[in-house]
Amino acid sequence: MIAWVHARELVTLIDAPLFGRAVRLARNKRRHACHEPACTMATFVEQDETIAAPRALRxxxxxGWALAQLRAEHASINAPARQLGVIPFIEGRPVITNNRSDSWETTDPKAFTxxxxxxxxxxxxxxxEAVLQLLKYLRDTKTTSSIKSVLLTILVGNAIESWRSAGDPEYYGDIATALVHIIEDLNDYLPSNPTMPSLYHPSGTGRDFRERWDPGWILQLPGPDSPLRHEDAGGVRR
Structure with missing residues (x-):
């Protein structure tokens, strides 16, 4: 069989943590095109199971790292999940663990993905993905914010709108530009709320993640203005 590289697909995979930090592996997979009549598929994506299984998210x-932690370190499922930057759930059941209440929560991880x-x-x-990693890095290194990764992801996701890039194709043109514009859009959104805004699960389960947004949190973001902050008595402001 003779095939040619037809296109490339960027896939982001959950990788083993490094120095206690969650790591994401960006893999540029090649999509091949086969022009031989005997080919059953016109195009196919290269696979390497030493890196990841087909259609795997990690x-x-x-x-292997997570299994080693569970076996050798006698860790609970939540410990390696936290270091991987994921939330454990049971396949076939739309629930995840809640460490605070020691109970199961209804969720839909596929919808979130x-x-x-x-x-x-x-x-x-x-x-x-690069912007989220940069914001998490700032959060962890400055240690002035304890905002959970899931909250940060929802906030950033809500700030991204297709009409922005439709009006300006370079609005998210590179990592630096995307980071600045997303921060500016968050800086416009958060102070417009007189009280702490609700952060509902994108799957429509009705789950409000606001309870995980601790009063008094400070989200230090780079920019010419003051940090975004939520005060115990006064809502969200600059």
Missing amino acids: TARAA ELVAGKSRIVGGGRL
């Missing part, structure tokens, strides 16, 4: 290395994937397509080029 690398083989991440899976689809939300992020849809917003990523608007931004393009894997730049949304």
Whole structure:
């Protein structure tokens, strides 16, 4: 069989953590086109199971690391999940764990993944994933914010709109530009709320993540203005 490289697809995979931080592996997979009459598929994507299984969301290395933690370190499922930057759930059941109440919560991880994937397509080029990693890095290194990753992802996702890039094709043109514009849009959105805004699960389960948004949190974001902050007594403001 003779095939030619037809296109490339950027796939983001959950990888094993490094120095206690969640890691994402950006893999540029080649899509091949086969022009031989005997080919059963016109195009197909290259696979390498030493990196990740077909259609997997995490690398083989991440899976091996998590199993090693559970076996050797006698860790609970929540410990490696936290380091991987994911939330554990039971396949076939629309629930995840709630560490605070020691109970199950109704959720829809596929819908959440689809939300992020849809917003990523608007931004393009894997730049949304890079922006999220930069914001998490700032959060962790400055240690002035304890905002959960899921809240940060929903906030950033809500700030991304297709009409912005439709009016200005370069609105999310590169990582630096996308980071600045997303921060500016968040800086416009948050102060417009007289009280702490609701953050509903994108799947429509009715789950409000606001309870995980601790009063008094400060989200330090780079920019010419003051940090966004939520005061105990006065809502969200600059």
